[in-house]
Amino acid sequence: MEAQIRINFFIIPIIALGVALVGRFFTIHGMEWYTTITATLLIPPIRFMNLVWGVVDIISTTTVIIVWNQFERGIRFWLIIALFIINAFLNAYWSYLLFHQHQVGAALLDALLLELTIFLLIFLMWPVSRKTAYLLIPYASWLMVTIGLNVIIWLAV
DSSP: OHHHHHHHHHHHHHHHHHHHHHHHHHHHHTHHHHHHHHTTSOOOOHHHHHHHHHHHHHHHHHHHHHHHHHSOSSHHHHHHHHHHHHHHHHHHHHHIIIIISOOHHHHHHHHHHHHHHHHHHHHHHTTTOHHHHHTTHHHHHHHHHHHHHHHHHHHHO
């Protein structure tokens, strides 16, 4: 059991970093387009948004580690893990859709699905550990901001 706990303290952050790097790759390649689109809109600078996403990623990774180490293995545990995996995919896919493909409407739908996964995660974690569920509230809040910004961009293009 000791070796498993130590390994997941490395594996989970490495997976989370990989997801963040994939998203960053697509974001960087779409910066010229994004800057052109958002130049006249009231959208925070990308550096600020990257900072917030970094904090959200750290909190989310911490949440997965807590779930992995403290939640009883059962259907709820595996649903939570599956939702985190789906969330990670949707997170990177949002960057792909918005920044790389310029599919603003599809990115908005993706962001709404992201928000749904976070609400489901909070719902599933709540009976087991409210403190762990609370950790996802900043993510849910930031996704609401992201959805709002996505709508602003969608209306502008």
